[in-house]
Amino acid sequence: xxxxxxxxxxxxxxxxxxxxxxxxxxxxxxxxxxxxxxxxxxxxxxxxxxxxxxxxxxxxxxxxxxxxxxxxxxxxxxxxxxxxxxxxxxxxxxxxxxxxxxxxxxxxxxxxxxxxxxxxxxxxxxxxxxxxxxxxxxxxxxxxxxxxxxxxxxxxxxxxxxxxxxxxxxxxxxxxxxxxxxxxxxxx
Amino acid sequence: xxxxxxxxxxxxxxxxxxxxxxxxxxxxxxxxxxxxxxxxxxxxxxxxxxxxxxxxxxxxxxxxxxxxxxxxxxxxxxxxxxxxxxxxxxxxxxxxxxxxxxxxxxxxxxxxxxxxxxxxxxxxxxxxxxxxxxxxxxxxxxxxxxxxxxxxxxxxxxxxxxxxxxxxxxxxxxxxxxxxxxxxxxxx
DNA sequence: AAATTTATATAGATCGGTCTATACAGGAAA
DNA sequence: TTTCCTGTATAGACCGATCTATATAAATTT
Numbered sequence: 001x002x003x004x005x006x007x008x009x010x011x012x013x014x015x016x017x018x019x020x021x022x023x024x025x026x027x028x029x030x031x032x033x034x035x036x037x038x039x040x041x042x043x044x045x046x047x048x049x050x051x052x053x054x055x056x057x058x059x060x061x062x063x064x065x066x067x068x069x070x071x072x073x074x075x076x077x078x079x080x081x082x083x084x085x086x087x088x089x090x091x092x093x094x095x096x097x098x099x100x101x102x103x104x105x106x107x108x109x110x111x112x113x114x115x116x117x118x119x120x121x122x123x124x125x126x127x128x129x130x131x132x133x134x135x136x137x138x139x140x141x142x143x144x145x146x147x148x149x150x151x152x153x154x155x156x157x158x159x160x161x162x163x164x165x166x167x168x169x170x171x172x173x174x175x176x177x178x179x180x181x182x183x184x185x186x187x188x
Numbered sequence: 189x190x191x192x193x194x195x196x197x198x199x200x201x202x203x204x205x206x207x208x209x210x211x212x213x214x215x216x217x218x219x220x221x222x223x224x225x226x227x228x229x230x231x232x233x234x235x236x237x238x239x240x241x242x243x244x245x246x247x248x249x250x251x252x253x254x255x256x257x258x259x260x261x262x263x264x265x266x267x268x269x270x271x272x273x274x275x276x277x278x279x280x281x282x283x284x285x286x287x288x289x290x291x292x293x294x295x296x297x298x299x300x301x302x303x304x305x306x307x308x309x310x311x312x313x314x315x316x317x318x319x320x321x322x323x324x325x326x327x328x329x330x331x332x333x334x335x336x337x338x339x340x341x342x343x344x345x346x347x348x349x350x351x352x353x354x355x356x357x358x359x360x361x362x363x364x365x366x367x368x369x370x371x372x373x374x375x376x
Numbered sequence: 377a378a379a380t381t382t383a384t385a386t387a388g389a390t391c392g393g394t395c396t397a398t399a400c401a402g403g404a405a406a
Numbered sequence: 407t408t409t410c411c412t413g414t415a416t417a418g419a420c421c422g423a424t425c426t427a428t429a430t431a432a433a434t435t436t
Contacts, residue, residue: 005381021295023211026425037382038427048426098294102346106291107209109349123350147355148363155343158290161297162311167335175336178370179363193415215392225416226393236392382433391424399416406409 006044008034014055018100022052022107052115056104060122063090064129071133079133080149084176087126087153088169091160099157126150142183149176194232196222202243206288210240210295240303244292248310251278252317259321267321268337272364275314275341276357279348287345314338330371337364 003011012034016025027048031038045051067086074082091099101119108115130153131146139145156172163171191199200222204213215236219226233239255274262270289307296303318341319334327333340363347356 020298021211023209024295024299027427028424037384039383039429040381042427043380097297098290099346102286102290103294105346105349106286106294107212109285110208111212120350144359144362147351147359148366151340151343151347151356151359151363153343154346155339155341158287158293158342158346159339161293162308163335168339171332171335171339174332175339175363175367178336178367182366182370214390216390225418227395227417228415230393231414378436380433380435383431385429387426387428389425389427391422393421395418395420397417399414401414402412404409404411406407 005034005036005040009036009041009044009051010055010058013051014059014100017052017055018095018097018103022104049112049115052104052108052112053118056101056115056118056122059100060125063122064125066090067126067129071129071136077137079136080130080139080180081176083130083133084149084153084173088156088172091156092165092169095157096160096165098161099154102154102157123154126153137180139180139183142186145179145183148179152176152179193222193224193228197224197229197232197239198243198246201239202247202288205240205243206283206285206291210292237300237303240292240296240300241306244289244303244306244310247288248313251310252313254278255314255317259317259324265325267324268318268327268368269364271318271321272337272341272361276344276360279344280353280357283345284348284353286349287342290342290345311342314341325368327368327371330374333367333371336367340364340367 009030013025013030016030016033027038027041030051031041034041041051045054067083067090070082070086070089071079101122104119105116105123108119127146127150130150131140134140134142134146134149152172152175156168159168159171162168197218201213201218204218204221215226215229218239219229222229229239233242255271255278258270258274258277259267289310292307293304293311296307315334315338318338319328322328322330322334322337340360344356344360347359350356351359
């Protein structure tokens, strides 16, 4: 069956927001690209801000679902590494233009506390998943390891647009492996 | 002596662009905040895009000057660490809202190739300085070390708005120290 | 019959950018 | 000394385009 108008709008808005930015993307361009009339958008979303919020929520749900799936079927002691790889796959496939949550935080920090909080919550949610994965790998005692890996993932989000996905992801895996190896050899 | 109108405009625009975003900041708000009339801006800058370019160029020059100074007076074998600390100081003092170059890349990627290239050049310039520092520390043989540290610095840019400067910078230093220690113990 | 989508018109604000005209400096030329 | 020129700033009107959002009625779909 064809996607509902609402889903068309969500998908189109997500793409345009991600590629062109939130403030630089007007309502008219979204409805035109979605092949829908403007009133249809306002029939489904109360405002542009509500549309942005829906886009971010839907995207994060998809992302966290794919991350959870990857971690769930990771072999013993490989949860953290599986999460990092899942993040890399996502980045390569859907985030060539950088992290949409980071973009949202930047554009709405002093403009819409709700959007900013929503995007920030998405990021801290990933950190929480990372901490769970580290714990599952028996490295929970190593304070700061999850946050260190998180820092590297955040770096890969911006670096992919600078050095390309291949280099950025290879560097990311190399640094994460170093962090994991150091943590494992630390018998404290 | 009082700052010239041009400098007032540059400083005001830099602050507003950084806090509110580029597209979300209108010409009228800049001139009002700078205490200057509209035509004065257009007397000094050909367009909003030219103003953005001038802001980014001035900011990068200040940043790279302060980084160079820190690296220049670093003790033997501490160039990389000095650069990382200088980056952290800058982040803490002037970039609580994240990296302005990353913001510019996000907002102008599909909108102005010139601005995007300028911001990207600023970032690769930092990477080049990082590679020079790593070389100076006698770790140039370690392929990818500079890019690994760069990845972490990039991560700290976005994480500072999420976890606060204190946590973000402490984590950054911890990861960088791990990378440096691993590189030094690698006798290859 | 009910819900959704379309088409179209409109509201009012804001956008980047241009325009003319005026004021007032400081330095150069008479 | 006086006159003139140039550069810079102010003031405010003005342009077309675009922005988000709403109103209403007809057409379509379920």
